[in-house]
Amino acid sequence: MALAAAMLKSQAKFQIGQIIHHRLFEYVGVIFDVDPGFQGTGQWYREVALSRPPKDEPWYHVLVNNALHTTYVAEQNLEAAETPRRIVHPDAERIFKGFDGERYHLRQQSN
DSSP: OHHHHHHHHHHOSSOTTBEEEETTTOOEEEEEEEESSOOSOHHHHHHHOTTOOOTTSOEEEEEETTSSOEEEEEGGGEEEOSSOOOOOOTTHHHHEEEEOSSBEEEOOOOO
8 A cells, every 4th residue: 555655646746735726627726635547437537527638647636715515637637726825615624734835734544
């Protein structure tokens, strides 16, 4: 498991806690999980991922700023936010312990 996490960390362009901007839909959010490749269903991909991003590159789980939902986004559709800022989302405090002005830091996960 540690090896897989290390491999993902070296391949993923963005990291958990990083503030991102979606290139197509113009929203800002914070990454709360990363998959090494697409982990959704074929139906979801056909119906939602209309730009047909690569399935074999990292995909990110994102809390969307000023929204109640999360998104699942391919790496090619993201860029680092020019000006990182605190995200307003109901799950932010549950997932993260704080924002340092640049990025969020995860709460310790209990086993």
